[in-house]
Amino acid sequence: MSLLHSVAAGAAHADRWCDPSVLVSHLATTSCLCCAAIFSLPSSHEWSSTTVVPPDSTGRCDRQQPKSTVIGLTRRRLSRTFSTLGGSSVFMHGKRSVAGGIPVDGPQESLQTTELQVLASGREDKPGGASPVQIPTSHADLKGEDDITILRDRDAERVLPYSADDSPFPEVRAVVRPKDDASVPVNTVRMWVIGLLFTIIGSGLNQFFSLRQPSVSINSLVAQLLAFPVGRLWARWMPIGILNPDRQFNIKEHALIAIMANVSFGSAAATQVIQAAVKFYGMRSDGGFEVLLCVTTQLFGFGLAGLAARWLITPASMIWPQVLSNAALLATLHSRENLLADGWRITRLRFFLVVFLGGALWYFAPGYLFTGLSTFSFVCWIVPSNVVVNQLFGQVTGLGMSILTFDWAQIVYANGSPLLVPFWAGLNVMGSFAIFYWLICPILYYTNTWYSAYLPLLNSNTFDNTGHAYNTSRIMGPDGSVNQKAYQAYSPMFLPVGYAMTFGVAFANLTGIFVHIILYHGPDLWRQWKGTNERDIHARIMATYRRVPWWWFGVVTVVMFVLSVVTNEVWRTELPIWAVFLAFVLPTIYFIPVGVIKALTNISSNQLNLLSEFIGGYAMRGHPMANMIFKFYGYVAIQQGIEFVADMKLAHYMHISPRTVFAAQGIAALLGAIVQCGVTVFMITTFDEVCTPDADGNFTCPHGRVTYSSSLIWGAIGPGRLFSPGEIYGKLLWFFLVGPVLVIITFCLGRRWTNVNYLSWPVAFGAMSLVPPATGVNFSSWWATNVLFNWFIRRRRPAWWSKYNYVLSAALDCGVAVSTVIIFFCISLPAGPLTWWGNTVYTHTADGQGTPYKRLPDAGYFGPEKGSWS
Template sequence: MHQRTRSPLESLNLSLHKLTSDNKMAMFHLHLSQEAKRQRIQDKIIATHAGIEEHSAGYLRPWQLLKLKIDASEINMNSQDIIKFKPCFFSPLSTDTIRICLSKQLCKNTSNGGSLGYAGPGNTPSSTATQCPLILDLFREKYATSVRKGFCLDNLTTLRECGKGKWKQQPGLELTEKLSTESWQILRILEDLEHEVPHAVCDIRQNIQIDKTKGLTVAEVKAIMRVMAVRIGLDCYRRHSIMPMTTAEMASKELNEKSFKSPQVSADVEVQQGGFEEIQPEFDLSEQEKEPNEFDYESEHSPFPEVRAVVPETDDPGLPVNTFRMWVLGFIFTIVGSGINQFFSLRYPSVHIVSLVAELLAYPCGVFLAKVLPLWTISLGRLGSFTLNPDRHFNIKEHALIVIMSNVSFGYGSADSTNIIQASSARFYNFGLSAGFSVLVVLCAQLLGFGVAGLAAPWLVEPARIIWPQVLSNCAMLETLHSRANTVANGWKISRLRFFLYVTAGGFVWYFFPGLMFTALSYFTWICWIAPRNVVVNQLFGMQTGLGLSPITFDWSQVAYNTNPLLSPSWAAINVFAGFALFFWIVVPGIYYSNTWFTAYLPLMTADVYDRTGTVYDTARVISADNTLDVDAYRQYSPPYLPATYAFVYGLSFASITAVLTHIGVWHGKEVWAALKGKNKLDIHARLMRSYKKTPWYWYAAIIAIITAIAIVMVEVYHTKLPVYGVFLGLIIPAIYMIPCGIIQGITNVDANQLNVLAEFIGGYMFEGKPLANMIFKILSTDVVGQGVYFAMDMKLGHYLKIPPRTLFMAQGLATILGALTQAGVTIWMLGHIQDICSSDQSDGFTCPNGRTVYSSSVIWGLVGPRRLYSVGRIYSSLLHFFWIGAIAPLITYLLYKYTRNQFWKYINWPLIFVGTYNVPPATGINYSSWALVNFAFNHFIKKRFFAWWKKYNYILAAALDTGLALSGIVIFFCISYPGAVFPDWWGNTVYVNTADGEGVAYKSMPEVGYFGPANGTWS
């Protein structure tokens, strides 16, 4: 295919992109699509920045010039000249006086043979080209403070002052309307630039074709001068740990006439590997850094401060990504992490290795491989060749791909589909399914999630508004490990890396107290300790089976039980907490203490299902020999009864199922439609991703088609009793809900996926009495969306760090297959080789807690079925009203906003209000009140008052707290719990257990007849 020849200006912009990316600093590239209204101001600023200002009036103020430092060795001043110069420069003089003073000194040294380029002290210029037009070199050191503040010296005015006829000898680069720059002048610039970044010069020479007869246009000369400006900025950064402003930022300052708010506190600068040296902080952005408003999408920065805080806004397409060392580490972490997590998921208590641990461990491993692997290119004959080690630098893109492979394989926990294997084992249903079914069911669920995530990428990955807050924690950690840039933030000079290490170490040590030695710090229910037998007090303030009205806990695992509170926006946290307080601190107590649905005979806050005697429902008593419902036994035993919180959560789930669709329709409908038509608003990150080939949508569609066919074969060959239409019906749910659930979680970091309730409801009605069919239907609908959201989240991480989409596709796909095979294989091996596995009294604790939960749930929903619980006239039928309540609630607030234009209504998010409590039970009030308090403190108060501190440290604090907790939990488990050691029982570990809250005491005692509810045999 014929490739369009680039114009010199486009070539320069491309070369400048590579120059700035290779040196890891902000881009000075000029988008050709910039708004016309900014063009004039940008031209003026570019000219000023490059030293070719058209106007005599400068932008500098005297106090700014006073901060310039003069390096005498660079301009060959002798001691007498320095003495004469200092009073001139450091006195409070006017701008013009200072310019004249500078001009005299500069021209004096030039006329004496001083070098204005890189010839070195005492050397004369190598050609007549070294004249005042190349004075930019002279100010490399002197520009530091002024560039930092977003200003540059007006060199052209200085040159005019010192001209003395010399200015007229050469046309130079004077900005005129009829400019014709000679080739030798351009080459002289390139030669001068070559001392600094020779690889970029080669790229420029390859892309620029200089017409010796016509010269260059004004715009092209500006672009070349911008290359020179970047060179100055590079030197300033190396010497002073500063970041120059880009043209768009300076233009924004000129347009708004406000103090500049830097969009990036830290710089994206890769460091020499193997050490922890840091750039010392040189300046404080605290006074300039306030929480900025959203910028224009066409800005050179992300429209959102959360993203600007941790995501680099530059890219180097030349960085090696698809490397041997990346694949080796990615496969190792995938296999080992998946195997360990799956092995211990069948045990209680368990341990879970999160991706942050893999992210931390991958860095030294990657640095080690980069150092020791030989720089060889290995030939594969006709297949081509590959490079064993491209360089000695383990870069951030390779690191991110390893993290992504870890995430999709084990970072979010074991695949839910492995629970079907456990529930089908001999200990539970004993379906006698082969290993082939076990492998296929896991592969199908995981790969279908991968496929739907890829198709949903235009809605969930490309839009800037879908920021995925959880991804920002990963970005912060990656940036911290690969960058040593540092600034002062509200007086804090400590670097991100040291901050991360200190907090991680502190969190690691501290968790030994609430996690092992003084567990009452975790359940700090001091009111219950005072009145341990008072049932009402324990139900209100307890944290195990109570409402948790007290927000005090000293355990980060309790605070971050739902999600990390430092990641969600404050308005989202307010919605979640308001929903919890309304429903569980007001409505649920009314239901409970009025004994609605016989709930007062049961514990207040628990996830167990009970029979009419108040004991946990014994599913074995209602199952026949052929794994169907024994109706007679069911009538003689008991219908299932749900505790107040558990029953009400189902109602909220019904509301969230409809509220999600309505909310997305009225508030985000235009965005969804724009993405469908391919008209997303592209921010800087989306524009930078245009440098790479996209992954075709039909790759993901092909995966869905192939896996759907495999799923059909699976359900038929293994006689699962799920009809073929059940497979397609199950896939309709993700087709409808993938984008709405992804949008909500991508904006708020709150999981909006309550489709397990919908799948149980639909599957229970359609496949009643078929537990295996019910479980598979639930996996094909719920798990596909759940996994798809995680895949989309990792695609956003790749988007932020500019990983080539096709390389990302291969990494996610291979890690998914490898992780699924590993998890299925470990589960099959354990079920066949560990004695008494999945029994409640297994000696090593391998009781299969997740498989047991799925089994019990399938009995309630698959055998007993929702028809006996929720149909009209049944005990919980009133909860069906939540379907229409959830559907109309977003419409009401939307209409109120349209009518009043009050922003208050815009921030009421009904899906969050309904779905935010999805972890109740087992989560209690402490998990929501403490979470909301920490969120409000950091993401509202600190963000508003100390924005520079928040921007620099918030996301790395989130990563550090989670990492310290994870590492401490792993050490406690493997060194103490798993070997069988126990910490001595003492008051601090038993006081909260020996209470009515810890024992789950009900409000009402059992009636004298020994049961509650209808008489024997009166239910069906």
């Protein structure tokens, strides 16, 4: 059917266009036809004429070359060309009780399925003598997208026991197949070449543009999306042999490429230390120091991730919602099944394409054409000079009570996609922000607590006693220490009330999270340590693969520690050995608690950056360089390690050999760190103006500059002058006690009233880590979206939710990511920003200008008497 014929056929059935699912289906069909035409993918007739060869002695199952070259595009053709693997034909949605945020199985029912034995042949790393696993198969694998199976709401709500042939949890069943194909080639040259190319290009580009302001970042989802056509073209055009094992680019290869991109695309945090050390502290660039610093900070988390696998990966209750978005995209691209869900028959692929294209096109509006749609504080536009209104409703330095934004990037900024967070967790997040920032902060601010009324209400900068940004150069000596006389003559440091509140909330979380994990998750963690916990179908499948011995990760951890000691001793960074040891201990003890919360809710409770600065500032006061390195060793280990664990869970869901994953993650992380270090060193040593305010191309090193300023504040001035008893913010130390007390009270109340167990303080505290610069709109719009999909639609239309929810999240994320790259490279970089009322209206308000509530006193400054601080 030609493209014109497809459109004409749709017009002939105009009476059906009132059905939204039919309308979306026709729009998606046109998009699919265009994409298929571009890539010249094989038709359904080609696949139908292909003979399947049984696995040979190596376990490989190759396909013969197509026997016909039929030209023409049909709906069934697309179902063949966009898929290599099928999926489960039934998804379920279960009712569960909660205990401190952990889903607990409710009534258990069995799912009747056929079973298939996975044989040892073809699995290179399967231990000898391992018994085959019984896993379900699905007739959907034999169907095209026109052969529709009905997904009923009552089936989508069914609850399964751990012994069933599918996951106990509906979130996982929605996107992950409970079956394994051991015959497909995984550890292939095709996978390695594509994965390493994406690693080098993506990590290099992201690091290059991280030196620029404004910057752009290429999301790993973009790599996951682009890898599909690249892999398909490779499989089709390369001759069969060592470079191309067969004509099918399979889902496991695709997942490994996505994993390699995810662990390498993020800018290595140690490069910020390099920028600060060379360009701002004046240290000589030394390649050995810089490479070792990048490698050790990136790979320490890799060791921790593997050591924590039995607690964070194997248990079925460790769902990892962020991984389900990646799994949904993989399943959408590789699966050809179709389910009729609440009257919607459009396939996941077509649904993805429509949302992806629509989201990408729409983002041009809030992302470039009318940025006021992103910071949609229309109340402030009406009364731009009313300070109180702007402080309450503004989205720049205000509390963001205007609630609404039309920018998906704003919605996901603080806590990721709301479609991936359980409703009860979203309620904790929104309730926490409302209490701490919409209720307590205004009370403190308008009563001028901590002299806060002379400053913006919500801002991440530090200020002096005249309301200007704190100028550390006025108090610093030539050796990097504080000049006490200059400090007394200048000003103490002041924090906006919203920023100070974030410190208090972080203090509560840093102590409360341990008590929460012990009370709510302690028994489960103990069973996992002893290996007596129940295993679901995915754990049983993965048990047939040879595991990575724990000591492999132990060796990685020890080697990274030794190299870190050598790095800091040889190059004399003033970070003593005991401090390096402490920097490694902190993430080690926080890793599992932070990982458990992330795995259950997709909310990050990693606030070790504040704790590292706090401890380092007290322990190494007067040594800003050492404080800076101490912070990054502690914080990055968890940040990077959690990403490693998430990708290991994706491999767990995709049933990929753990040893292959170990090699892919380790090599990609090592290569990415070296590439990013090389790009940074090349830029700052080749071009003298880089990292200066007048640098060509705006390569001003914004992240390195912030890191330098932060090291001066915490390493030179130190937290003792801010938070010690008797100082301005000394009472915030009580939050260290508030966290555990609240957790214990909640636990005791939960034993009497079970609904109280929905309250999770690590979620409530941890979600505030990006406030500021995040404001109320990043939470209110996020929560509204969470309620709509994960409460209203999930309760009313569970079949629709099961089929489309995670695909919708992946499509929106991909659309914004691709559109951001296009806007930056094709419009903003060559032409500059678009200047008109819609893009500047918010900058002319009291909110945009950060106008404080109170004016300076007649003395010209606020706070303590001049010279009374020390």
